Amino acid sequence: MTKDEIESVVRDYFEGWYDGDVDRIGRALHPDLAKRRAEERLQTTTRERMLELAAAGEGRADGADRTLEIEVDEVRGEIASARVRSAVYDEFVHLVRTGEGWKVANTIWRLR
Numbered sequence: 001m002t003k004d005e006i007e008s009v010v011r012d013y014f015e016g017w018y019d020g021d022v023d024r025i026g027r028a029l030h031p032d033l034a035k036r037r038a039e040e041r042l043q044t045t046t047r048e049r050m051l052e053l054a055a056a057g058e059g060r061a062d063g064a065d066r067t068l069e070i071e072v073d074e075v076r077g078e079i080a081s082a083r084v085r086s087a088v089y090d091e092f093v094h095l096v097r098t099g100e101g102w103k104v105a106n107t108i109w110r111l112r
Contacts, residue, residue: 003072006080006095009102010070013093014086018063022055030096030103038110062088088112 009028016025026047033047045053053059065087073081078097084090091109095102 002075002080006072006075006082006102007070009095009104010082010084010093011068013104014068014084015063015066017050017054017059018066020054020057020060022051025054026051028104030098030105033104033106035107035109038108042108062086085112 012024012028015021016023016028029047029050031047033045033050035045035050036042037045067087069085071083073083080095080097080102082093082095084093088111089109090112091107093104094106096105097103
């Protein structure tokens, strides 16, 4: 069941982004999220910024092809990692189990 829960959180993260659904993406993100783009100089995006961008509909164009390949790589107690391939992104996702369930804590991503 845990892998299914993690996959569900990752879907909330991606599909919430695609739909501009602030509530959905918000419930997937840890308050201390650190999302980084793989570049020479890593740029960090916070939870607050992700919610602002989602509310502005920044992810809508990315969801034209909503195919998601999600691989939950490991679950060790209260931590987990997953790999996600979408039409637009390759992303490594680290999750943490909180009192409110699994949350996306860290990601590193690149455009495909």
